[in-house]
Amino acid sequence: MLSCEHFEQNWTTWKAAKLAPVIADEMLAHSLECAHCRHYTAETDELRTLLEHSSLYQPSAEFAANLEQAILDIRRRDVARSMRAPGLFPRWAVLSAGLATGLAIGLMLLLPGEIDEQPNSNLAAVTPPPTAFVPDERLAEQTASSQRADEPVKDTLRARQDTAVSPPFEVNQRSRMVSSGGR
Amino acid sequence: MNSQPLSDEDLIRNFQNGDAQAFDEIVARYRIPLYNFIYRILGDAVFAEDLLQETFIRIWTNRHSYRAIAKFSTWIYTIAGNLAKSELRRKKVHRWLSLSIGSGSFADDKSRALEIADEEADPTLDYERKNIKQRVDKEISRLPLVFKEAIILRDIQELSYEEISIILKIPLGTVKSRVNRGRARLQKRLTDLR
Numbered sequence: 591m592l593s594c595e596h597f598e599q600n601w602t603t604w605k606a607a608k609l610a611p612v613i614a615d616e617m618l619a620h621s622l623e624c625a626h627c628r629h630y631t632a633e634t635d636e637l638r639t640l641l642e643h644s645s646l647y648q649p650s651a652e653f654a655a656n657l658e659q660a661i662l663d664i665r666r667r668d669v670a671r672s673m674r675a676p677g678l679f680p681r682w683a684v685l686s687a688g689l690a691t692g693l694a695i696g697l698m699l700l701l702p703g704e705i706d707e708q709p710n711s712n713l714a715a716v717t718p719p720p721t722a723f724v725p726d727e728r729l730a731e732q733t734a735s736s737q738r739a740d741e742p743v744k745d746t747l748r749a750r751q752d753t754a755v756s757p758p759f760e761v762n763q764r765s766r767m768v769s770s771g772g773r
Numbered sequence: 774m775n776s777q778p779l780s781d782e783d784l785i786r787n788f789q790n791g792d793a794q795a796f797d798e799i800v801a802r803y804r805i806p807l808y809n810f811i812y813r814i815l816g817d818a819v820f821a822e823d824l825l826q827e828t829f830i831r832i833w834t835n836r837h838s839y840r841a842i843a844k845f846s847t848w849i850y851t852i853a854g855n856l857a858k859s860e861l862r863r864k865k866v867h868r869w870l871s872l873s874i875g876s877g878s879f880a881d882d883k884s885r886a887l888e889i890a891d892e893e894a895d896p897t898l899d900y901e902r903k904n905i906k907q908r909v910d911k912e913i914s915r916l917p918l919v920f921k922e923a924i925i926l927r928d929i930q931e932l933s934y935e936e937i938s939i940i941l942k943i944p945l946g947t948v949k950s951r952v953n954r955g956r957a958r959l960q961k962r963l964t965d966l967r
């Protein structure tokens with residue numbers, strides 16, 4: 591036999607017809623037998639009907655665009671921070687490595703015949719991985735050139751309203767964003 | 774293509790794996806329920822929208838800290854609820870410090886949030902129904918916070934007692950008791966409408 595406490599606990603789920611049939615039968619039986627729970631049902635039914643009259647509010651029309659802009663700002667800030675952050679190697683080492691890579695690529699372009707035999711060995715290092723996530727390089731470019739800062743990376747929230755086929759959003763999968771504490 | 778809508782948990786997992794359209798879908802699903810939750814707790818449309826944005830930003834930045842063991846809804850409501858209650862405390866302190874009086878009443882809120890268009894703009898919505906709406910909104914707003922949040926989550930947002938227990942970090946028995954006591958208060962205050 592179902593207790594009154596369980597009856598009250600299951601009441602909303604029962605009303606939504608989401609209870610397992612066995613328990614729903616028990617609820618029905620209990621409501622027929624128990625005056626307290628019959629009263630509870632009547633009162634709660636009435637209240638919930640009234641609550642259905644309560645307003646349903648919505649945020650302003652600019653909400654989606656504002657959110658998108660806020661997230662874009664955070665991403666830009668994170669990219670800028672990661673560009674400034676001291677890496678594993680000293681800056682001069684990174685710069686020299688970049689210079690050496692540039693020189694190597696320049697040589698490859700100037701002397702294509704000599705390295706034709708093994709065209710892919712070095713290419714793998716400079717070809718971006720075949721992934722849907724265009725990484726933060728473009729975002730970094732945008733961050734660096736503040737003149738173009740307002741150019742959106744991707745307008746998904748708005749694009750979503752404009753068209754059913756929206757382009758893939760670019761997510762920085764590698765660099766985890768610094769959290770400000772969710773809980 | 775699968776026509777079955779993805780669960781919230783599928784969406785956040787996809788988002789964790791880099792699919793930002795999943796984030797858009799999360800925003801689409803939770804924008805209005807969360808806004809109603811925050812707005813009813815704060816009674817201030819502008820702050821409610823700010824906190825709604827902050828909630829989604831936290832989902833974005835902390836997406837990797839979500840673990841599949843928890844229901845996504847409890848996670849997002851916990852974040853929103855914590856933000857709203859912090860703001861409420863901050864406002865209370867501010868109000869106390871400035872000794873201002875007569876502000877912050879939900880029913881008199883000058884910056885009333887937008888209601889869902891089909892209800893507000895409906896000219897056929899008669900005076901009596903509008904009156905009932907206002908009364909119900911006002912009485913919900915007048916409930917003490919502990920009952921208000923329990924009633925909103927249970928009777929308006931229709932979350933389970935278990936979910937509410939997790940969101941509010943109180944035992945299941947306390948949730949049930951708060952819901953019942955909140956209902957009793959509302960019933961008493963809305964007697965004339967019944």
Ligand SMILES: [Zn+2]
Binds near residue numbers: 593595597624626628
């Ligand atoms: Zn009973």
